[in-house]
Amino acid sequence: EVQLVESGGGLVQPGGSLRLSCGASGLTVSSNYMTWVRQAPGKGLEWVSVIYSGGSSYYADSVKGRFTISRENSKNTIFLQMNSLRAEDTAVYYCARVAYYPSSGSFALDSWGQGTLVAVSS
Amino acid sequence: EIVMTQSPATLSVSPGERATLSCRASQSVRTNLAWYQQKPGQAPRLLIYGAFTRATGVPARFSGSGSETEFTLTISSLQSEDFAVYYCQQYNNWPPLTFGGGTKVEIK
Numbered sequence: 001e002v003q004l005v006e007s008g009g010g011l012v013q014p015g016g017s018l019r020l021s022c023g024a025s026g027l028t029v030s031s032n033y034m035t036w037v038r039q040a041p042g043k044g045l046e047w048v049s050v051i052y053s054g055g056s057s058y059y060a061d062s063v064k065g066r067f068t069i070s071r072e073n074s075k076n077t078i079f080l081q082m083n084s085l086r087a088e089d090t091a092v093y094y095c096a097r098v099a100y101y102p103s104s105g106s107f108a109l110d111s112w113g114q115g116t117l118v119a120v121s122s
Numbered sequence: 123e124i125v126m127t128q129s130p131a132t133l134s135v136s137p138g139e140r141a142t143l144s145c146r147a148s149q150s151v152r153t154n155l156a157w158y159q160q161k162p163g164q165a166p167r168l169l170i171y172g173a174f175t176r177a178t179g180v181p182a183r184f185s186g187s188g189s190e191t192e193f194t195l196t197i198s199s200l201q202s203e204d205f206a207v208y209y210c211q212q213y214n215n216w217p218p219l220t221f222g223g224g225t226k227v228e229i230k
Contacts, residue, residue: 035219037166045158045166045209047219058217061123094165101171107213108156108171115165 002026002111004095009116012085016120020080022095022113030073033098035109036080038091038118046091050098051078063089085120092117124148124212128222134230135200143225145193145210154214157186157195160224161206169208170195197227205229 008020022034036048049069051057057069068081078095092115099110125148135141145155153173158166168177170186173193183198197204210222 037219044224045160045211045221047217047221050217050219060218101175104153104172104175106154106156106172106175107216108168108177109158109166109211110168110177112165112167 002097004097004111004113006093006095006113006116009093009118011119011121013122014086014120016085017081017083018085018118020082020093020095020116020118022078022080024076024078024097027097027111029071029076029078033100033107034069034071034078035096035098036069036078037094037096037109038089039094039115040088040091043091048093049080082118085118087120090118090120123218124151124214124220126210126212126220126222128208128210128225130225131223132226132228134228136230137202138199139230141197141200141204141227143195143197143208143227145188145195145222147191147193147212150190151212151214153189154212155186155188155193156211156213157184158209158211159204159206160209166209200227 003025035050049059051069066084071078094115095113096109097111127146129144155173157170160166174186207224
């Protein structure tokens, strides 16, 4: 059974930094595409970042240059380093596995963590 | 960036009735579309990928259809556990992945 557990959220002042972690069991992060998705209070889902199995990473325009996704294979964990935080970054942050279905060439987020809340406020 | 638009924002349905949710893409995504269900306080759950393929363990009352820019999620006979928010998401020519704004299915 796949399990993803996020941690590291909390209250931070505007301009501050936080590092989120997502520990995985039941899958190997280095063999999968892993992604972060966030959800502001009462709002919809917003994709944030992805790291491919090969190590390439991509970001939403809203976080580009401020957030960095990475992984530590020995700990089977991915991270999201968030710098220069803004009030609009306040959200629950979910990590998820991007599954690939070769029969249809489909991608979908098939396993999700429970989320960690980041609140940016003075 | 491909913009996904869902309608209606809220759908009021009685238990046992059919629910039809719509999702429109700003440009063709072929059948590269997924649907997710989210209940309050929970993470989203994958329901459908490839526009019409049910994910493992998803009941047969959930069905997806459509292609290019117009998609539909149908719940044939609503059960109490189906009242939730539903999101569509495209993965054609990604990143970025983009989600629709969601449709809340509530009890009538």
